[in-house]
Amino acid sequence: MQFTLIGNPENRRCQYFIEAVKSQGFTAPFVVSYLDVLQQKVDLHPILAQTNYLRIESPGENWAVHCAFLKLGAHHPDLRNADSIDLESVDQLPFEKGRIQFLKQHHLGFVTFLNQLQQKIDLYPTVQLINSIEGIQLMFDKTSCHQHFVEHNITVAPALYHIKNYDDLLTQMRQQQWRSVFIKPIHGSSASGVIAFRIKGSKVQAITSVELVQNATSAKLFNSLKIRTYNNSKEIAYLVNTLAKEGILVEQWIPKASVEGGTFDLRMVVIGGKTKQVVVRQSQSPMTNLHLGNQRGSIQEVKRIIGFDKWQQMSHLAEKAVATLPNTTYAGMDVMISNTLKKSYILEANAFGDLLPNVLINNMDTYTSTINYIKEKEYA
Template identity: 35%
Template sequence: MPVPGDRSVHGRLTVVGNPDNRRVRLFTEAATGAGLPRPAVLPWRDLLTGATPPPAGTLVRVDSPGEDAEVDRLLRGAAEPARHGEIVGTAAAHAGLRRALDRLASGGATLLNQPADIVTMCDKRRCHAVLDAAGVPVPAALGEVTGYADLRAAMRRAGWSRVFVKPAHGSSASGVLAFAADRSRVVATTPVERAEGRLFNSLRVRRYTDEAEVAEIVDRLAPDALHVERWLPKAGLGDRVVDLRVVVVAGRPTHAVVRAGRGPITNLHLGNARATWRRCARRPVRPTGRRRWRPARGWRRVSRTRCTSPST
């Protein structure tokens, strides 16, 4: 990030993003608030339809291409946009993103987000492998799973009765199933909605107990690649389960978001609660007692909210 007073970079900061998106707006406000000129915006639509990438001497921030139906269509190389919330073509969208980032880098600009890192973060299999290789504890994962029958067979070989089934390329719990099975019963907890022969990412978590319905969902998701992890119990807090989302800046954790839900999927856009702490010293957030959660010394609580609408 350029620093105020460095006139050599003023006027050469560009954001690749969707111009109307809140992320672009908030970054623009942060840059101008820091005394920098207003960043230029290169729309994803333009980059994907032949716009010249920024040249050498430009600092480029790559923002999310999400939440724009036309950008999604272009990334997938599809003839028609997907319907709102439809889960479709995730592997094609990831391949399109990779090509777009390669083209962006070819212009010679200095990218503040490295394409290889973005590609890895948008592929759960790669991200899992990178974290594991770095010594970060991660749940054990199954290998390639090609469909529902293959999933059940892999679970039996591993001796697992509960797993999280996740599309390899996705976010916001889109397509995720918390799946439990024994010999006579299956339960899939998921925000996936089946409608008109399509799959949608909805805001209502459902429980599917009909094995044929679960098999159909998994089989429809599998061609775009799946990442399957062992389902480990989450910490309990009162009548909820919780997990942590930790923001790390320059190798140092700075914010911890506690996400609390009444089911195994705690994503905030599904109406779950959160509390956020900001780090002030080198001490971690920790649980205290069975029904209270508060920061250790050096952390300050900055928010507690309940999300009741999608982060769109």
């Protein structure tokens, strides 16, 4: 059986996949670079002709790939009023670590790439995608994915779609009688651009990892590892207005349950329909992402606090959600339970959410668990 991987070969994700495939007794996978495909330096046809299973890995953390997607998205009809950069200017775009810009254009470039890839794959009926392109694209559009879950009776936080700007946000929050919300860029990941926003009387507050850098001539947004609190309505309006151009999903802020050390949610990796590796993400701030300096909590402590039945409910909700996604073998599901312990919610579905180094079940990490599932399915 031959596996093929499309990814950024220098990235640790690719190394984990290669090791997982070999550990299950298969020959080393073919590894195809995103950049080589984008720059037409590789002919995919002879590779696909020999491929049984294809994994599409995260394209992140590679500036050249990022710029190539910007070029692919430059003339997309869905770009509309989002901030954009023309083809000629992409090559002059300076690398600014963590800069939040052109989110929609980048996403549309990625979608274009995936659609072009699907056309090639369609020529080879024997190729099985470990996660379908349709599923990946759905998970990378938070509004579409939220609507999908609502339609399939998966419990998610109530949400507002198509918020135009800060004034529109305030108006719709008043109509819903919501005082606190999470604002999420539709095409962001790893808490990029996420804002926990609340209103108290005439005062407003935004808690976020977004850093607003201003000078006399410009204002820029950056992802930061430091959580910041903004109380100035003009600054908050600038943040919301800038992100709204790229598209935002606004969810009602439902308080999460707590254990000693802060509130928590769970990253549950569902593989082959079953919840496998789980990480408790614990935080003193509204954002629980581990790269923001938050702590991995104790699974045993969470089970003790919420009870085994509630834990099972969260696990089953994650499994049920993934089952609705088109041809998705694995996904990282972010799941919370309310502070009353009465109701669980899906917060997000992550197409590349299985990067949980050193989290083992039966001495297997997430990548090995996925290959093992395929192996057992093939040889059952």
